[in-house]
Amino acid sequence: xxxxxxxxxEDIIEGRNPVIEALKSGREINKILISKGHVEGSAKKIxxxxxxxxxxxxxxxxxxxxxxxxxxxxxxxxxxxxPYKYKELLELLDELEIKNEDPFFVICDEVNDPHxxxxxxxxxxxxxxxxxxxxxxxSAMITSIVAKTxxxxxxxxxxxxxxxxxxxxxxxKEKGVWLIGADMDGREEYFKSNxxxxxxxxVGNEGKGISRLVKxxxxxxxxxxxxxxxxxxxxxxxxxxxxxxxxRQKSSxx
Numbered sequence: 671x672x673x674x675x676x677x678x679x680e681d682i683i684e685g686r687n688p689v690i691e692a693l694k695s696g697r698e699i700n701k702i703l704i705s706k707g708h709v710e711g712s713a714k715k716i717x718x719x720x721x722x723x724x725x726x727x728x729x730x731x732x733x734x735x736x737x738x739x740x741x742x743x744x745x746x747x748x749x750x751x752x753p754y755k756y757k758e759l760l761e762l763l764d765e766l767e768i769k770n771e772d773p774f775f776v777i778c779d780e781v782n783d784p785h786x787x788x789x790x791x792x793x794x795x796x797x798x799x800x801x802x803x804x805x806x807x808x809s810a811m812i813t814s815i816v817a818k819t820x821x822x823x824x825x826x827x828x829x830x831x832x833x834x835x836x837x838x839x840x841x842x843k844e845k846g847v848w849l850i851g852a853d854m855d856g857r858e859e860y861f862k863s864n865x866x867x868x869x870x871x872x873v874g875n876e877g878k879g880i881s882r883l884v885k886x887x888x889x890x891x892x893x894x895x896x897x898x899x900x901x902x903x904x905x906x907x908x909x910x911x912x913x914x915x916x917x918r919q920k921s922s923x924x
Contacts (some may be wrong), residue, residue: 680749682863683817684744686712691822693719698752701726705735708746716747741818754812757828759838762801763845773847774916775870777803779835779884781905783876785809788819790873795823797913800918803830803838803870839887842870850890851880856893863892865916866923873909 680881682703683692690712702720704713706729720727728819738748766773774819776794781787787802794802812832815822830840839849846869852860872888873881879902885891894903894911905909 678784678789679822681753682740682748682814683751684739684746684748685818686716686747686908688820688822688824689716689717689747689749690719691825692749692751693723693725697825699723699725700750700752701728702747702749702826703728703735703738705730705732705746708730709777709814712740713747719851740830741811741815742820754824754829756812756831757801758801759830761830761842762828762830764772771800772868773801773842773845773870774799774868775803775840775842776913777835777845777849777872778805778809778905779872779880779906780805780808780875780878780910781873782810783817783905784794784797784807784813785819786876786904786906788816788824790909791820791827791829793906793910793913795820795827795911799827799913801830803832803835805835807812824897835884836887839870843889847883850912851885851888851891852894852912853880853885853891853892854896854902856891856892858892859895860912861915863890865879865912865919869916871909871912871916873905875903875911880905 677858683689704727717727735744735748736745776790776799778787778790812824812829847870848874849870850865851872867915872880872884894908
């Protein structure tokens, strides 16, 4: 396919596991490129799944794959996909209400590193979170790097892109959701706090942490004890600790 035709496709995902998960989830895939020297192992599974779904597979030179890759971890496989469809928060809340399920969200306040965002989404899927909320501005968006880092979890965890985080927090509070910020200045250690019920964990920017206005709107702010010379954890690690504390506390209530 010539360059001008390829430009019609608006996004890519790369790496074998993310492409497999996209195929399994029913994501709309326009075509798949596989490096001629990488047709073995899980690549055969991708070819078989694509054939069953009627998706075009093209075998191309490895330099073409390398030139298209943004994560440099493509494993010889790239898929052209339709643009990622962000979930509407109100729609997600309505769905949870119908299922009589308490919301469990992760809010990313200006998390700019796509690797951190991808890792948060991956852990959110593992911990059973209902969704990840990101602001429309000053945040990493869903890209091929995020999809790759999430190890395919992006196909299963709804991501809501909102215009204003402060107004979103107000909306969540109206729905009975408690907002828990993670910050080194938190008054209480996270494992001593009540993280049951309707919960939204807020993690901040890799350097600045949670913004002042968002922090003020949190119901309470918790800290993660640090005993070494490094004074903070990155956003994805902090989010992981809090998410699994939510899991632990919910399990202990059963």
